[in-house]
Amino acid sequence: MLSSPPSHASPPFSATRSPTLSPSSSTSISRSTSLNRNHPGAVNRSSSIGSRPRPPGPSPFSLPSVISPMPERYASDPLPGWASRDNSPMVSPNNEGAATGGGGGTWPYSTANSSQSSVASNVTSATQRTIDPTFGMSAGNTIEKPDYSEAKIVVAMVGLPARGKSYLSNKLMRYLLWLEYEVKVFNVGQLRRKKYRKMAESTGEKADQSANFFDANNADASKEREAMAAECLEDLISWLKAGGNVGIHDATNTTRKRRQALVDRIKREPGLTLFFIESICTDPATIEANIAVKVASGDPDYDGQDKTQAEADFRARIRHYEDKYEPLDETLDKEVTFCKMVNVGQHVTCNRIDGYLQSRIAFYLMNLHLTPRSIFFTRHGESQYNVDGQIGGDAPLSKQGEQYMRALPSLIKEKIGDRPLTVWTSTLRRTIQTASLLPYEKLTWKSLDELDAGVCDGMTYEEIEEYYPEDYAARDDDKFNYRYRGGESYRDVVIRLEPVIIELERQENILVVCHQAVLRCLYAYFHNLSQEELPYLKIPLHTVIKLTPKAYGCLEERFELPIEAVDTNRVRPPTAKVLEAVKRDRNEGVSPSTTRPPSAIPPEWST
Structure with a gap:
């Protein structure tokens, strides 16, 4: 469970001079800010099963002899140009203490000792073994959602129209939802349009929502706008009281009077804190692009108007706001908690940041940018474990996987052109092999290792069902929250991927070569998908997914190479609960493996 550090904990980021964002300080941070990878929320994935008894299957700390050894060209020397992320050691071939990967297995350049290889080579089938599957290891368990009930923050946006407030609101909401906070955006403009649409339906008269409505000299319209901001x-506040964690007030809030009204209202609510986020844009090209998006997005304010007329009206609206705009000021607003962003992350000023959640929000915001970029995702090439139906491990590529390794560079070169690119891999050999021929800078991340299957590492799903029937059924019931014995759940993977998400937001063109479960989590973040959908997302082998971040989401393209590979995707099992039936069968002395309906056993499985 992810727990929150005490409120006096240092914020999870540092700048060039490592400022501490204390409640009484104001800190200005440029885009040169460095990332502190030891911030709260990062998980050290170093769990192992030690010497505990385990069911049939190869040891997670050795390479079974039935798997072809790593090609000689990779076993002799570390790959050129490879650096390490997460302080992971670059281990030489003679280093006996090589770091192990998340699902077991030795570092790609270490050699398993002879006793381990001997044990692995003499593994017999599950039906020939007699073993108590519960001996020495507690059962896998379902992880509960962290208790964030005490986190109550009102985030109030500040800024002129077409400055990216809604963009930032939705980015922040997506990030915090991914971290399992309850978050909702309350957009004053949407409330206004909804109210006037209902009014038009009942009276038949359409309210004036042209630029004149936003003129500060229009007293009646000003009162209406203030009333709607207060209603929003x-x-x-009602939503926060009902269990929400972060409510985002998406409005202009451009005057000090309006912001003071927000401060005074929140002060009357015990337990609520107020956090202003101001978005300033000084780039004319970006402003023009934002105006074009606003007009072309089907905004109801400009329904039925031609593009030229709509743009002219929207520019007039902006001028009305500019006449009364009072930006946040480090002196005049020194008692207020805020982050002021110039050109989305080019320069960030933070004032009176206090507490864990506020620090996370500030840290996330300071890593955002608007530079056009592409993010490429691909799984490693098909591995020998994929072919054999085993999960986890540190197996090398199969013959088809090696074909993908050789074909990948030309595809990436075609899609990225002459733009710079950085390649990230996990520490497991199948990802390092897959990326080995790519002519780009490479970094390894321990956080990108595959979901740790614990004692089930190296087993097939048929073996797991036979030796751990309760675990097998529990994972069917709740795949996102189920944690393997001695291993991880999808929830655990999401938590340890937070530093990766922050760095993905901070960087430009990136190719991530990793594993199915990890890519499901990353993909779900960029597409804002639910926990129920995440564990069943289809991320096929030998396919490159290209994501291009846009104003309101990501443009996705998929490129599938014509290289045969096994299908490891598992369809969602039937919704009927099976865990209680398995427990009942065990209590009654019935073999659990004979009671599961055939429909509950999909032909293909995945981690």
């Missing part, structure tokens, strides 16, 4: 805030 009340909806937000």
Whole structure:
């Protein structure tokens, strides 16, 4: 379970001079800010099963002899140009203490000792073994959602129209939802349009929502706008009281009077804190692009108007706001908690950041940028374990996987062109092999290792069902939250991937070569998908997924290479609960493996 550090804990980021964002300080941070990889939320994935008894299957700390050894060209020397992330040691071939990968297995350049190889080579089938599958190891368990009930923050956006407030609101919501906070955006403009649409339906008269409505000299319209901003805030507060964690007040809030009204209202609610986020844009090209997106997005304010007329009206609206705009000021607003962002992350000023969640929000915001870029995802080439139906491990590529390794560079070169690219891999050999021929800078991340299957590492799903029937059924019931014995759940993987997400937001063109479960988590973040969908996302082998971040989401393209590979995707099992039936069968002395309906056993499985 992810627990929150005490409120006095240092914020999880540092700048060039490593400032501490204390409640009484204001800190200005540029894009040169460095990333502290030891911030709260990062998980050290170093769990192992030690000497505990385990069911049939190869040892997680050795390479079974039935798997072809790593090609000689990879076993002799570390791959050129390879650096290490997460302080993972670059281990030489003679280093007997090589770091192990997440699902077991030795570092790609270490040699398993002879006794381990001997044990692995003499493994017999599951039906020939007699073993108590529960001996020495507690059962796998379902991980509960962290208790964030005390986290109550009102995030109030500040800024002129077409400055990216809604973009930042939705980015922040996606990030915090991914971390399992309850988050909702309350957009004042949407509330206004909804109210006036209902009014038009009941009266037949369409309200004036042209630029004149936003003129500060229009007293009646000003009162209406203030009333709707207050109503939107009340909806937000009610939602927080009902169990929400972070409510985002997406409005202009451009005057000090409006912001003071927010401060005074929140002060009357014990347990709520207020955090302003101001978005300033000084780049004319970006502003023009934002105006074009606003007009072309089907905004109801400009329904039925031609593009030229709509753009002219929207520019007039912006000028009305500019006349009364009062930016946040480090002196005049020194008692207020805020982050002021210039050109989305080019320069960030933080004032009175206090507490764990506020620090996480500030840290996330300071790593965002608007530079056009592409993020490429691909799984490693098909591995020998994929072919044999085993999970986890540190197996090398199969023959088809090696074909993918050789074909990948030309595809990436075609899609990236002459732009710079950095390649990230896990520490497991199948990803390092897959990326070995790519002519780009490479970094390894321990955090990108595959979901740790614990004592089930190296087993097939048929063996897991026979020797750990309760675990097998529990994972069917709740795949996101189920944690393998001595291993991980998808929830655990999401937590340890937070530093990767932050760095993906911070970097430009990246190719991530890793594993199915990990890519499911990363893909779900960029597409804002639910926990229920995440464990069943289809991420096929020998396919490159290209994501291009846009104003309101990601443009996705998929490129499948014509190289045969096994299908490791598992369809969602039937919704009927099977765990209680397995427990009942065990209590009654019935073999669990004979009671599961055939429909509950998909033909292909995945981690």
